[in-house]
Amino acid sequence: MEIFKTKKALQDYLESARLQHKKIALVPTMGALHQGHISLIDYAKPLSDIIVCSIFVNPTQFNDPNDLAKYPRPIANDIQLLEAANCDILFQPSVEEMYSADEKWSLDLGNLANIWEGEKRPGHFQGVTQIVYKLFSLVQPDIACFGQKDFQQVMVIQHMIQVKQLAIELAICPIIRAENGLALSSRNSRLSETALEEALALSRVLSWTKENFQRLPLSELNSEALRQLSASEGVEVEYFAICESRSLEQATSIADDKQYVALLTAWVGGVRLIDNMILN
Ligand SMILES: Nc1ncnc2c1ncn2[C@@H]1O[C@H](COP(=O)(O)OP(=O)(O)OP(=O)(O)O)[C@@H](O)[C@H]1O
Ligand SMILES: CC(C)(CO)[C@@H](O)C(=O)[O-]
């Protein structure tokens, strides 16, 4: 695997790859890699000739300085995992390499900016789109892989691809879970043993919601899921909502031709966890 820390070195490499008509896949990450990230690389493999994985803890998407400071950065282990996964390129720039002092960015995200993660993490999706647009412009990938785990993020990126008219195929990869149901996440490494147990309530309630989606009326599904969450030791819910999966607006009724997703964010052991499940 080649490791590039500057845009220039990456661009030089990719320019010659493009001349050879190689198909390029991009897997953007913030590092602290786990099997969820590796699944994105595996997904890209049969669809591309060159896989570029970026590791960059992007400061502009953190609304909480404490969260940014505590974000895990086990780079030696990340490199080992990427080597083992046969990733071709690691792009690992510094903050100074990606941002100049006086940069401005503003993308109209409509209602997506104001609901759920957008509401709870003000400015988060401006920061996400700012860095992803930079990465897209730099790498010019044929395909870019993102995890369904960050459901709203995928909707935001899809919106950006449309409004900026980018010729990039967006791959949405399934959520990888531990055997006990916990969605893999870099932030899980900050959970104590007790908190790891308590965090199982998230996937348990999402699975319960999916199992009962066709059976119970929406209001009952919502209230019972929230009741189960509030009865779960150590879990403090930020939001739980059953939403139409494109607009992410909270469902008020169920239409047969639409897809629905349950979105959940909760604090467990001082760590903010997000998870979701498609219900039909
Ligand atoms: N369990 C998972 N299954 C599939 N994709 C995942 C999973 N976890 C993360 N991803 C995807 O990997 C990409 C990089 O995510 P990121 O580096 O933020 O990892 P993360 O584990 O989600 O970290 P955290 O949630 O702690 O920020 C995103 O597209 C994300 O959706
Ligand atoms: C897409 C991303 C790498 C942008 O920093 C980040 O939001 C993430 O890891 O999901």
Ligand code: BAL
């Ligand atoms: N995986 C989403 C990145 C973030 O939490 O900032």
